[in-house]
Amino acid sequence: MKFSDETLLAYLEGSLDEAEARAVENAVADDSALESRLMALDPFAPVVQQVFEAVPAEAPSIDLPAPNPPQSGAGLLRLLAVAASVAVIAASATFWATRPKALGWAEQAAIYQSLYSSDTIAELDNPPQRLDAQFALAEAQLGRSLNREVLENLPGLDLKRAQVLSFKGKPLVQIVFADAQGEPFAFCVIRQGPDAPAKDVNLAVLSGLATATWARDGYGYMLLGSDGQTDLSGELSVLTDAFTG
Amino acid sequence: MSSEQAVRGAIQTHSKRVWRFGLALSGASDIADDLLQATALRALEKHHQVTSYERLDSWLMTICRSIWLNEIRARSVRKAQALSVTPEAQLVAPGPDSETNIFAAQVFTQVMQLPEAQRETVMLVFVEGYSYREAAVLLDVPIGTIMSRLSNARQKLKTVMQHDAADTVRRSGK
Known part of the structure; x- marks a missing residue:
């Protein structure tokens, strides 16, 4: 079944009758393209998102146990730890850099x-x-x-x-x-x-x-x-x- | 990258999202703090269960919700006499003018006063951008339930939003 943008907007605004609304919901359950269209048309989502995206204002603090520390004070182990953390940074940087580019x-x-x-x-x-x-x-x-x-x-x-x-x-x-x-x-x-x-x-x-x-x-x-x-x-x-x- | 490093990274990257979800679940910022902390520790304990680094955000959300439902909810409900949510509208960042601030506070309050099931769904779909079917998996309900929760939420949000739309148009002199 095909739904026009008008019908989808009427659904989102709550102005369809019960049977029509169920028809839209049933169709969305089987059709992810229709789901994307419906979500893109939702006039409520951007407003609510704008209000909440700045909450909390600052990144909340989390206490995490330190990652496995080097066992002894030996110089070689310390060097290895430094090398490992550099590798982590490099791996994370590669991970971020090779993510698919977000579309504008x-x-x-x-x-x-x-x-x-x-x-x-x-x-x-x-x-x-x-x-x-x-x-x-x-x-x-x-x-x-x-x-x-x-x-x-x-x-x-x-x-x-x-x-x-x-x-x-x-x-x-x-x-x-x-x-x-x-x-x-x-x-x-x-x-x-x-x-x-x-x-x-x-x-x-x-x-x-x-x-x-x-x-x-x-x-x-x-x-x-x-x-x-x-x-x-x-x-x-x-x-x-x-x-x- | 090891799974532990991936999980540590995900905790830092998604800390705001998990905190917001904790706020939506519990309705209180101090409980959201506790939920985030507990979620982070639990995720680190379970890092070896991670097989794909793709959707660690929804994995963290699932952990957060399970801690809420199994460990914190009953205690908080007893404490707060059935979760009568006091919306903490001061959490909303100040906007460019006072009308915008009033509107943002109204939307915030309206969302926080929704029943818990609608609130968690609105947060996942409207704010965090999960699709209906992703939210259905995360909350372990049918997709139709997600859609009807959102419909009910929209009906309640409608009053404050329509009022504001009329207001803004009037202000811009149209």
């Missing part, structure tokens, strides 16, 4: 967006009051305006939906459009915090989609076309003017 928010957002097809957005017709609520929630999470009037008037694009996702506890808003051919197009904004460095526009093809990313004043922005060849320049000039900070 833009890569993750591109992977998610690349799953959208024209069919996904064909069903996304939100009445104005629903869009109002989506923008209110998204702007509250981000703590900034999304310049809705600019987004509604992007030439050739039809505004479909704004939804709140989360990346490592940071609110990430995805705004979906349909282009003139009915193909998906998206603009994402993430709140990175006041210390995040500003970045100039960078064009790249990620997960098969043409993208433009930039960052200003603690927010990251990303524009995603419908395929690897999409020309983003028109939208980009409007959006970089509108989202200067």
